[in-house]
Amino acid sequence: MNPATNPGFWSQASLWIGQELLVAIIGVAVVMGFITVSAIALIYSEMKVAAHVQLRPAMLEVGWHGLLQPIMDVVKLLAKELTTASAINKPLFVMAPIIAFVPCLIAFIVIPFNEKLIIRDLNLGLLLIFSFSALNVIGILMGGWASANKYSLLGALRSVSQNVAYEVPILLSVMSVVIMTNTLKTTELVMAQDKIWFIVIQPIAAIIYFVSSIAETNRLPFDIPEAEGELIAGFHSEYSGMRFGLFFLAEYTNMFIVAAVFSILFLGGWHGPFLPGVVWFLIKVYFMVFIVLVARWTFPRVRFDQLMTLAWKVMIPWALVNLLVTGLVIKLVN
Amino acid sequence: MKALIKYFKDIIVGAWSIVLGFMVTIPNLFRPVITVQYPRVKLKMDPAYRGHIELAKLPGGDGSFCLACGTCERACPSGVIKIQGVKSSAGEPKTGTLFLIDFSRCSLCGLCVDVCPVDAIRHSMEYELAHYSRWDSVIDLQARYRMQQEGRG
Numbered sequence: 001m002n003p004a005t006n007p008g009f010w011s012q013a014s015l016w017i018g019q020e021l022l023v024a025i026i027g028v029a030v031v032m033g034f035i036t037v038s039a040i041a042l043i044y045s046e047m048k049v050a051a052h053v054q055l056r057p058a059m060l061e062v063g064w065h066g067l068l069q070p071i072m073d074v075v076k077l078l079a080k081e082l083t084t085a086s087a088i089n090k091p092l093f094v095m096a097p098i099i100a101f102v103p104c105l106i107a108f109i110v111i112p113f114n115e116k117l118i119i120r121d122l123n124l125g126l127l128l129i130f131s132f133s134a135l136n137v138i139g140i141l142m143g144g145w146a147s148a149n150k151y152s153l154l155g156a157l158r159s160v161s162q163n164v165a166y167e168v169p170i171l172l173s174v175m176s177v178v179i180m181t182n183t184l185k186t187t188e189l190v191m192a193q194d195k196i197w198f199i200v201i202q203p204i205a206a207i208i209y210f211v212s213s214i215a216e217t218n219r220l221p222f223d224i225p226e227a228e229g230e231l232i233a234g235f236h237s238e239y240s241g242m243r244f245g246l247f248f249l250a251e252y253t254n255m256f257i258v259a260a261v262f263s264i265l266f267l268g269g270w271h272g273p274f275l276p277g278v279v280w281f282l283i284k285v286y287f288m289v290f291i292v293l294v295a296r297w298t299f300p301r302v303r304f305d306q307l308m309t310l311a312w313k314v315m316i317p318w319a320l321v322n323l324l325v326t327g328l329v330i331k332l333v334n
Numbered sequence: 335m336k337a338l339i340k341y342f343k344d345i346i347v348g349a350w351s352i353v354l355g356f357m358v359t360i361p362n363l364f365r366p367v368i369t370v371q372y373p374r375v376k377l378k379m380d381p382a383y384r385g386h387i388e389l390a391k392l393p394g395g396d397g398s399f400c401l402a403c404g405t406c407e408r409a410c411p412s413g414v415i416k417i418q419g420v421k422s423s424a425g426e427p428k429t430g431t432l433f434l435i436d437f438s439r440c441s442l443c444g445l446c447v448d449v450c451p452v453d454a455i456r457h458s459m460e461y462e463l464a465h466y467s468r469w470d471s472v473i474d475l476q477a478r479y480r481m482q483q484e485g486r487g
Contacts, residue, residue, distance in 0.1 A: 053359050056369045294363075298355040314345060 027119035031108045035253055042252045043070040046293050053297045077248075080241035087148035088238070096146060097239065097246035100139030103132035104253035111260050112187050114270055114277040125186040126178065129261060130171060133216065136254065137163045140218075140225065140235050143247070147238030155234030158304055159218060159225030165311035166215040166222075172319035173205040173212070176326045177265050190269030199266040204322045206266045208315050210288075213258040215307070217251060219292055221299040222307055259288035379459040384442045388458040389433065389479040400430035400454040400476070406446035414439045415446060430454075430476060437463060438471040 003009045044059075044067070051058030059066025084093065110125035112118040122128060137160055144156020178184060180201070181192040199206045215222040226234035236247045263269060263284035270277030302310070370377055379385070389400060402419020418432035447455050465471055 049363070052363050052367070055362055055365060055367055057367045057371070060371065294356070294359055298359040299352075313341075 024119065027109070028105070031105065031119070035105070035108070035249070035256075038256055039249050039252045040070040040074065042255070042289065043073060045290070049290065049293045050297055053294060074245070077242055077245040082241045082243060083238075085148055085238060089146040089148075092142045092146035093238075094243075096139050096143035097243045097250070098139075099142060100136055101246045101250040101253070103135040103139075104250055104257060106132045107257045110186050111257070112190060112264065112269060113281050115187065115191075117278065118187060121185060121187050124184050126174065126184045126189070126261070126265075129257065130167075130174070133254065133257070134163075134167060136216075136250070139250070143239070144235035147235075149238055152235050152237050155225045155237075159235060162218070162222065162224065162307060162311075163216055165308060166212045166315070169208050169212040169311065169315035169319045170216065172316065172323055173202075173209040174261075174265060176202055176205045176319075176323045179323075179326060179330060186264050186269075190264055190271070193268040194271055197266065197268040197271075202266070202322070202326070204318060205326075206262070208319050208322070209265070210262060212311075212315055213262065214292055214295065215311070217254040217258055217292075219251075219255065220296040221302050223296075223301055224304055224307065255289055255292055256285065259285045259292065262288050379461070381459075383457070383459050383461075384444060385458045385460040386437055386440065386442070386463060387435070387447060387455050387475070388460075388482075389454055389475050390456040391479075391483070399452045400433060401452060402428045402430035403451065405449050405451060406455060409445045409449045411443065411445065412439045412441055433475040434472060435475060436472050438468065 006012075047058045047066070047069070057065075059069045062069040062072055084090070107129040109119045110122050110128055112121075140159045140163075141156050144152045144154075144159070147153075177189070177198055180198070181189055183189060183192075218225050224234075226236065236244055239247060260281075263281065267284045267288075269284075270281045272280030272283075275283075391399075400417075400419075402417050404417050407415045407417050414436040416432070416434040417430060419428040419430045421428045442457075444457065447457060463471075
């Protein structure tokens, strides 16, 4: 592939670039459509699950048993006025929801719905997901700072320390799985689980990953940054209409991504007896999302110092111990 | 040493509390709902329910037995009752012709029911009292009683 020796180099190169660009555009379009449909389904199921856990029916008015309600919610968000206070920092205020949402889209590049259904099977698959979800923190911080509201700022600051603290156990528990399979490619991680799922071999890593990822996505019981009832809506209290809708969408998409990574790493991805791989993958992901939804109504919100204690004194030491033991076992077995 | 034991105990107790929490909430998902879908399903009230007051028919009488004595008007702590009556002839008891009550100020204390000497007033079981203007809450109970009699007879 040398331009000097190969005369057809530029035509081959532009053909390749054209093909890859087409795959990328189609992939992004499909992913955007999937995210929207999934967000609508998640809004509906969050309200229904929340309601039935509290022994009440939800949303019986719009459509049969409320099936049209999430669509009306999206329409309402689109139609609202985008209020801005006069003391805000306008560029940061406008950019914050965008920065909070775009990393979620990027993480979809390496999520495998099937052996072949993946936008780009990158060699650094898992690392892409984690590095871009760290950008979420910047979006939250910008949102909290740019709204000229001291309570939003408090929510944003707490969110930063919470997210930074819980990144470490996530990465350590994921490392325990990665050193077993020696690869960061998501398809290979799933294919290494065709005999036995990793949740059986690494239960502690699975639990630590799951709890830390609930903290990463700012869901109850780790919901301090958006503590409804204390800070009204925390870092996004000054946002209205579609800007709030973007934060909201980012939260639901983050939940999906975190559940998807859990099922890739620990639950065997697309493996399963009769149904096609895509169906099994979606069943596993939505099962984990369901557990996150029920956990919201099961546990009280943790206090901020309890949250930090949990991260630094319980999650990180045990994740380190798990990594150490995994490394020793691998060394001894090989 | 004690701190170390407390650390491990905290972890075990915390992990068990997570399991207990899910054991409480997940069965709730499979139980039927306990709320009543109000406009479509209306609950039946107890006989002892204190709804807004109405004039009661006594067995054997064909008008309401209100004597327009005014005891309930004087007993009411909010002053919402206004009574008018006519006396057909001397020596006969009065009959009430107008019994105005302002429900927006009635506190449903039941004092008028308690002091009536002929038990002409009682609590009804009606609770749907929302109205569109302030004067809709001023009701003539005698007219309501007559409408109830016509509906029944």
